[in-house]
Amino acid sequence: xxxxxxxxxxxxxxxxxxxxxxALYGAAAIAAVAAALAIPLSAYALNLLMQATTYAIxxxxxxxxxxxxxxxxxxxxxxxGLGAYSVALGTTAFALPFxxxxxxxxxxxxxxxxxxxxxxxxxxxxxxAMVTISFQTILTLVxxxxxxxxxGPDGVPNIRRPVLLAExxxxxGLCIAVLFVVAWFVWRLKSTKLxxxxxxxxxxxxAANVVGVDAYATKVAAFTLSALLGGFGGALFAGGxxxxxxxxxxxxxxxxxxxMALLGGAAAxxxxxxxxxxxxxxxxxxxxxxxxxxxxYGGAVILIMVFMPDGIWGYAMTLWRKLRHERPFDPGLIAxxxxxxxxxxxxxxxxxxxxxxxxxxxxxxxxxxVDLTIRRNTVHALIGPNGSxxxxxxxxxxxxxxxTGGTITLEGVDVTGLxxxxxxxxxxxxxxxxxxxxxxxxxxxxxxxxAERPHNxxxxxxxxxHALAAxxxxxxxxRAGARVGSLSYGHQRLVEIARALAGSPKLLLLxxxxxxxxxxxxxxxxxxxxxxxxxxxxxxxIDHDMAMVEQVAGHITVLNFGKRIADGAPxxxxxxxxxxxxxxxxxxxxxxxxxxxx
Amino acid sequence: xxxxxxxxxxxIGVGSIYALVALGFALIYRATNVVNFAQGDFAMLGAFxxxxxxxxxxxxxxxxxxxxxxxxxxxxxxxxxxxxYPLRNRSFLPVIISTIGASILLENGVLAAYGPRxxxxxxxxxxxxxxxxxxxxxxxxxVILFVTVVMVALQYVFFERTLLGKKMQxxxxxxxxxxxxxxPVMGMIMITFMYSAVLGxxxxxxxxxxxxxxxxMGSSIALKAFAACIIGGFGDVTGAIVGGIALGVxxxxxxxxxxxxxxxxxxxxxxxxxxxxxxxxxxxxxxxxKA
Numbered sequence: 001x002x003x004x005x006x007x008x009x010x011x012x013x014x015x016x017x018x019x020x021x022x023a024l025y026g027a028a029a030i031a032a033v034a035a036a037l038a039i040p041l042s043a044y045a046l047n048l049l050m051q052a053t054t055y056a057i058x059x060x061x062x063x064x065x066x067x068x069x070x071x072x073x074x075x076x077x078x079x080x081g082l083g084a085y086s087v088a089l090g091t092t093a094f095a096l097p098f099x100x101x102x103x104x105x106x107x108x109x110x111x112x113x114x115x116x117x118x119x120x121x122x123x124x125x126x127x128x129a130m131v132t133i134s135f136q137t138i139l140t141l142v143x144x145x146x147x148x149x150x151x152g153p154d155g156v157p158n159i160r161r162p163v164l165l166a167e168x169x170x171x172x173g174l175c176i177a178v179l180f181v182v183a184w185f186v187w188r189l190k191s192t193k194l195x196x197x198x199x200x201x202x203x204x205x206x207a208a209n210v211v212g213v214d215a216y217a218t219k220v221a222a223f224t225l226s227a228l229l230g231g232f233g234g235a236l237f238a239g240g241x242x243x244x245x246x247x248x249x250x251x252x253x254x255x256x257x258x259x260m261a262l263l264g265g266a267a268a269x270x271x272x273x274x275x276x277x278x279x280x281x282x283x284x285x286x287x288x289x290x291x292x293x294x295x296x297y298g299g300a301v302i303l304i305m306v307f308m309p310d311g312i313w314g315y316a317m318t319l320w321r322k323l324r325h326e327r328p329f330d331p332g333l334i335a336x337x338x339x340x341x342x343x344x345x346x347x348x349x350x351x352x353x354x355x356x357x358x359x360x361x362x363x364x365x366x367x368x369x370v371d372l373t374i375r376r377n378t379v380h381a382l383i384g385p386n387g388s389x390x391x392x393x394x395x396x397x398x399x400x401x402x403x404t405g406g407t408i409t410l411e412g413v414d415v416t417g418l419x420x421x422x423x424x425x426x427x428x429x430x431x432x433x434x435x436x437x438x439x440x441x442x443x444x445x446x447x448x449x450x451a452e453r454p455h456n457x458x459x460x461x462x463x464x465x466h467a468l469a470a471x472x473x474x475x476x477x478x479r480a481g482a483r484v485g486s487l488s489y490g491h492q493r494l495v496e497i498a499r500a501l502a503g504s505p506k507l508l509l510l511x512x513x514x515x516x517x518x519x520x521x522x523x524x525x526x527x528x529x530x531x532x533x534x535x536x537x538x539x540x541x542i543d544h545d546m547a548m549v550e551q552v553a554g555h556i557t558v559l560n561f562g563k564r565i566a567d568g569a570p571x572x573x574x575x576x577x578x579x580x581x582x583x584x585x586x587x588x589x590x591x592x593x594x595x596x597x598x
Numbered sequence: 599x600x601x602x603x604x605x606x607x608x609x610i611g612v613g614s615i616y617a618l619v620a621l622g623f624a625l626i627y628r629a630t631n632v633v634n635f636a637q638g639d640f641a642m643l644g645a646f647x648x649x650x651x652x653x654x655x656x657x658x659x660x661x662x663x664x665x666x667x668x669x670x671x672x673x674x675x676x677x678x679x680x681x682x683y684p685l686r687n688r689s690f691l692p693v694i695i696s697t698i699g700a701s702i703l704l705e706n707g708v709l710a711a712y713g714p715r716x717x718x719x720x721x722x723x724x725x726x727x728x729x730x731x732x733x734x735x736x737x738x739x740x741v742i743l744f745v746t747v748v749m750v751a752l753q754y755v756f757f758e759r760t761l762l763g764k765k766m767q768x769x770x771x772x773x774x775x776x777x778x779x780x781x782p783v784m785g786m787i788m789i790t791f792m793y794s795a796v797l798g799x800x801x802x803x804x805x806x807x808x809x810x811x812x813x814x815m816g817s818s819i820a821l822k823a824f825a826a827c828i829i830g831g832f833g834d835v836t837g838a839i840v841g842g843i844a845l846g847v848x849x850x851x852x853x854x855x856x857x858x859x860x861x862x863x864x865x866x867x868x869x870x871x872x873x874x875x876x877x878x879x880x881x882x883x884x885x886x887x888k889a
Contacts, residue, residue, distance in 0.1 A: 070691060074698075119870065123877050126633040126832075129694055130824050131873065134866035137821065145859040255702055262695065295706035301699025305692045306684040 022184075029180035036173040046168045048280060050240035053175040054233045056276040059260045060186045060269055061229030066258075067266030068195060069222035070202030075116075075132035076257040078139040079109040079227040081249025083234030085143065088156040088244045093149075098162040098239060105235040106228055113227020117220040136251050143246035155245025159238050168240075175236050182229060183269040193452050196441075198222050200449045203438035210398055210436075211450045212424030212503055252294065259297055262304050265311025267440075274313055334477060337469035337501065351376045351507050351538050352397070357406035359392055359562075366392040368562035369406070374507065379529060379539045381549045381570075384559035385582055390542045391433060393559065394509050397540075398430050399423050411506070425453055429505030431496045433512045433542075437484045443495055444480040447471055450499035470502035471495075474528060490521040497528070508532065510541040514548055526551050546574070558582065600732030605850050611739030613846020614746040615808075618801040619823035620830070620838035621749065622794035627833045628770040630682065630787055632693045636701040638820020640798025642813060644670055645806040646708055647799075649717045659722050667799050674795025678788050686787075705813045716810035742804045749797065750839060766790060818862070822849075825869040831879030840880060844868075 041049070058080045065073045083105035090101025112135070120131040143150050150156070165171045189195040197218045200208040209215050238244050256279065264275020279297075308315050354372040358365065367389045374380050382390050395401040397408060399420040408416045415423050424430075429450075438446050447467040451458070458466055471477040474494040479487060484495055493513060500508055514522050522545070529552045532539060543549055549556065549570070556573040558566040560582040566573045573579060619641060626634045644666055651662035681700045685693045727736040757763040768776040769786040777783045802816070809815055823838075826845050830837025845865050852864035872879065 070689075072691060072694060119874055123873065126690065126694060127828065127873065127877070129633065129635070130821075130828060130869070133821060134825070134869055138863050138866055141860055141863050252702075255698065258695070258698075292706060292710040295703050295710055298699045298701070298703030298706060301702065302681060302696050305696040305699065309688070309692055 025180070025184060029177065032176050032180065033173040036176050037169055041169070041172075043168070046172055047241070048284065050168075050172055050175060051237070052277055052280040053172070053179045054237035054240060055257070055260065055280060056179055056273045057175075057182050057233035057236065058230045059233075059257055059264075059272040059276045060182050061226035061233070062257060062261035063186055063266055063269055063272045064189065064198070064229070065222050065226035066261055067268070067271070068190060068198040068202065069219060071121075071219060071222060072129045072258075073132050073223065073226055074129055074251070074254050074258065075136040075139075076226070076230045077249045077251070077253035078132075078136045079113060079230030080234035080237065080253070080257070081139060081143065081244075081246075082109040082112060083231030083236075084238035084244045084249065085150065085156070085234075086231075087235045087238040088159045089149070091160040091239075092156060092158055098160060102232075102235040102239075105238075106231045109231020109234070110224050110228035113230075114220060114224040116227075117223035121216060121219040121223065132254075133251065136254055140246055140250055143249065150246070153246060155243060157243045159242045159244065161239045161242075171240060175240065178232070178236060179273070182232070183273060186229075186269040186272075194218065194221060196445055196449050196452070199441055199445070200438045203440050204436045206400065207432070207436035207438070208449070209420040210400065210424060210430050210432075211499055212421045212453045213449065214419075214421045255301075256297070259301055259304075261311075262301065263311055265313030265315070265317075267310060268313050268317070271311045271313030275311065278312075334468050334472045335465065337466075337473040338504075348375050348377075350374070351411060352540075353409045354397070355407045355409070357393070357396060357408065358404045359389075359396055359401060360404045365562045367396060367403075367559075370559070370562070370564050372557060372564070372567075374538060374540055375555070376538055377533065377536055378554045379533055379541060379552045380555045380557065381553035382540065382542045382557050382559065383544070383546070383549060384565075388559040388582075389562040390559055391511055392562075394430070394511050394540075394542060397509060398428050424503060424505075425455065427455070427504070427506035428509065429500035429503055429507070430509040431493070431500055431511060431513060433515060435489075435492050435496055437492060437495060437499075439483075439485050441484065442480070443471065443476070443482050443484055443487065444468065446484055446495055447480075447499045447502045451502035453503045456502075456504050467498075467502050470498040473501060473531075474498045475524070490517055493517065493521075493525075501532075505537070507538045507540060510539060510543075512542050512544065514543050514545050522548060550574070601854075604733050605854050606847060607733060607735065608739065609847030609850035610843055611736065611742055611808075611846070612850060613826075613843035614739075614743045615801060615805050615819060615842075616823045616826045616845055617839040617842030618742070618746050618749065618804070619798060619819055620826040620842045621753070621835065622797040622801075623820075623823055623827050624833050624835055624838045625790055625794045625797070627827075628767075630686075630693075630770075630790070632682065632690055632697070633824070634794070635694060635697040635820070636677070636681070636704060637794065637798055638816035638818070638823065639701050639704040640670060640673070640795045640816070641802035641805065641819060642708065642811075642816030643673065643704065644799030644802025645719070645811045645815065646712065646717075646802075648719055648803055648806050649811050652719065653717070663803055666803060667796055670795045670799035671792045674792035675788060677795065678791035682787070682791065683784070686784075701817060705817065709813045712813075714813075716812045718810055719806040721807040736808075738804070738807050742808075745800065745804060746839070749800070750835070753835065762789075822865045825865045827879075828869060828877075829872050829879055831881035834879070834881045837879055837881035 058076055062073060062076055065071050086105030086108055087098065087101045090096040090104060091098055116131060116135055120128050144153055161171055165174050190199070197208065197213045200213055201215045201218050205215050260275040260279045261272055262275070263278060264273065265271025304311065310318065350373055352374040354370060357367055357370045357372070359367040370393065382393065384390050392401060396403050399418060403416060406416070407414055410423065410426055410428060413426070415426060438449065444464070444467055447470050448463055451463055451467045451470065468477055468480060471480055474497055476491055476494050476498070479491065484492060487495065497513065514525055517525060526548060529539060529541070541553070553570055556568070556570050557564060558573060558576070558579050565578045565582060566576040619638060622637050622640065623634065626632065626637070647666040647669055648662055651657045651665055652659055657665070677700065681696050682693060685696055721738045723737045725737055727734055729735070757767055765776070765781045766786050766789065768779070768781055769783050773783050801819070805815070805819065822845055823842060826841035827838050828841070829844065830839070830841030845868065848868055849861060849864050853861040
């Protein structure tokens, strides 16, 4: 989903800006609730508004799951129905107070969402589509057929409201107040640790894992929150209409919810409210479409996807950004980056050791019985011809690929079985050969995702300063407010390095950081690597540029056909006959200099 | 015993319908890495086209079938151009949503044009079936089974023995590489959509005499077919068939021995169990993203 992220703001203005925004927002909320209480509305208008507000709460759930996290949920009507039936049956058959029934509904919906998420979110996106449709179908079957409990297709009448809010005006006031609170919460969520993790997972799940985000837990959290808001909206809906029946919570309604989120713009709460309002009011305005209005919905979904993938609100925000004069980002005074958590140790002790590591893809031995020792505060290069297993070895080291055999020990701890994000939390940073950034997020947000590690505890506001310091270290703090997609290739590489640095790694794995860079950029990269070593970092680097490797590396390991063929000081390794044979195909006294691999 | 055998036969018959639609899913998924949520609606369109041609226009049955399939070839092309092609370079989510939109558009478009009353279509055979012992063999189910087997065989020959088939396989495995080798990738995807629309249409034509022809018939079959794909292993042709037939049998026995109203729930319960225990399906392999 190519959702739009808010453009980066000047960090020093955010606190004051959000206090003003909160005050204005609060005033608008109070005014809206007061209007609902004071203005006498027709029963028709009350119903319409009640439907719009309660639906909007459920659609805000989709903002979290679809817009922030990039997951599909085709069962929002089912979660909505769980909330609605809890209030319906709770206040009638079980004679519970409204608030108790509402709480049960919210908890039930969230629990159902958590269970669905836990079972299906390890798998790809289309599985989730299928699982949510299945859940939706089963819930509709249960609501229709478990007549003893749900009263079947006849539905549940005479649902009660809370004692003090029995009149429609005050009840609508309650719904509006809840909507304002929920929308504020969803908006704020975007710039919390969890919210940034969600967006990172949406933009690049693999990279999110590698920089230390538990993508699975993040997705389950997003899905659960979404279901919770669905249940909340449904519970209020049941109180508003005093009658519910199974057909109100069918698959078709789930599609309507989805369309609302997409039409308005899934990436922002304002889009959810806008989309809901439009799709509640449009059918009323377009009564002449009665027979084909769902067909028009379907057509609209395709058109939105093709022409306006960010929805109306997203489209408006893009226009707004284009029209607005872009100010250069002023990072202010940046403190130097505190790189490692421990005093730099130059004692040559082992930071990572690999014993008999193997990875077989069917019959292909991509990595074959490799031993490797990386010593603290060195630059250790891994070279070898194309297809010799270098990237696979790196993938094994940070856990993207599970090994076939062997062990990996990081600072004396066996990490062989740990998922990538837990290795990141133990101080393993990484960049990719083909850059993997969070494309829709700002440069600063990208680096902040990298900075948010448990060992990296920051004082309030410190996170942003730390991320800026990391950007400053690689020399691009001035671009912190830009979207990463707008940066040059070389700058994107630097953002990726800054993102890894912000997590305070002890060992940094760099996969061909020089690939695609011009001479000037390469020289800068070499200086950067030397500075990193000077700060006590250990670097494990893959590259084809021998000139660069010779400039920075203190130790070289050579792979060929998945096997280690040489290991030691650069001068020895590059003269090793096997290495020369691997690169040139025959024995010759020449060194493979600066041409890279043949 | 006879009762159980009868159930087994019916289950396999129902299951082969799922298998036929699941084949279409597997094909499009392999060619585009996208799940087409309107696959079932191809079957619905096929069934409605038969109703219009054979009943309303009183054309001969076989001619109606030919026209229906020809219409669906064109429709598959149109579908590709409108629903998939504009989004081909985006992630899977917009494409999935777009096919869901197409499904809603198709179902409600037909609903608006033809009304909600279920239609029925006679079988091409005058004999409803025959009995061996206590078991009644419905002729339509036999045809469905037969056609499924033939389509699978044809598909095998096509993919393994013809150049076009190999080009399509190459496209599905690596679009970039295929296009570098001079294979017209977009053309291959176009053919895939046309072919899977025809597969859906065949399913619709075959199912119409067994079920009522309604606008929702396609999506309810498609959901089961989709579940069949997951159970069999996504994108795997053998898996689609085995999964489809297994679901048909489970569902038939479930509604006979457990509960009729919850008939539709069995498929999904089996699906949940698979997702928990063996998410890659019976024949599937786990695929991981390339770093």
